[in-house]
Amino acid sequence: MQNLFSTYKIKNLELKNRVVMPPMCQYSVEKKDGIANDWHYLHYVSRAVGGTGFIIVEMTDVEPDGRITDYDLGLWSDEQVPALTKIVEAVHSHGAKIGIQIAHAGRKAEDAAEPVAPSAIPFDENSKTPRALTTEEVKGMVEKFRLAVRRAVQAGFDAIEIHGAHGYLIHQFHSPLTNKRDDEYGQDLTKFGREIIEAAKAEMPADMPLIMRISAREYVEGGYGIEESIEFSKAYKDAGADVFDVSSGGEGQIAAWGRPGTHAAYQVPLARQIKEALQVPVMAVGRLDDPILANAVIGNEEADLVQVGRGMLRNPYWTLEAAKQLRKENIVPKQYEAGF
């Protein structure tokens, strides 16, 4: 019987437990150069000291105008690699594994003078109207993802997550609400995401897993549901996605996005449905910061890995406390034993 503290292996990624820190933007690149700094180092390394099995670095963007804000991380330049390597090495030295989320915000790039998107449809009445990418530019964007993934591999990450959720660029392409194109990337809504997965896999060692984060349903009126997301996820699986990280929403107003997310485990049924329909490993996320509940999600085989986001912002040692509460093997570092 598996539990939150069982080991897990997918391809070459071997995890000591099932607890994952999901990507969470820190908006802390004060120099606006996309380079990780001391804040990022301490933020990620402290969760490794805190016993987390797998850490996913926040949304890291493939070009400057792909950032939500100018304070986001980037991987559009080789100069951005060494600071990430330093984080990777330190996280490894504390026994955790680490991936990175590669992304483009598309029409949700708030600081871009002119954001780009599949079609010229703004996020809401307060947002800039994006410019629709030309077909050639879409192909160029796939190459930008490829180069960012190449740099992430150079930095030493153990896995790559592609951000296909929360209303950002890849989600904008596969959602009929935001993709009104009449070229090949509009006739086939998953073509852009598939090409990114294929380009990423071509840069990754064959035994390194690729994780695809999706919004398994939209919350705005007329948005897609689980049936449609099962279909597009099949296309992404065929393109090479090894694991699905199942989130939801983000395509519309925060008010609408927040609607379902008030109770514990609200996205777990979506993760379970993707897992069952596709027979793929899945990561569940969303208000799973009660260890008993997180443990149940693994024990009931609803997901293979559990992510704890805001819970880890509150407590970098969430995993140590969960192990104690669940009466698992003592994983507390000896320096901190007096505190437990």
Ligand SMILES: Cc1cc2nc3c(=O)[nH]c(=O)nc-3n(C[C@H](O)[C@H](O)[C@H](O)COP(=O)(O)O)c2cc1C
């Ligand atoms: C401060 C903050 C920043 C976030 N940034 C990202 C991000 O960079 N990429 C992403 O896919 N999700 C992001 N999320 C969503 C989280 O990964 C997670 O899915 C969400 O917080 C729900 O999990 P939780 O209830 O455990 O916090 C962010 C959430 C928070 C609170």
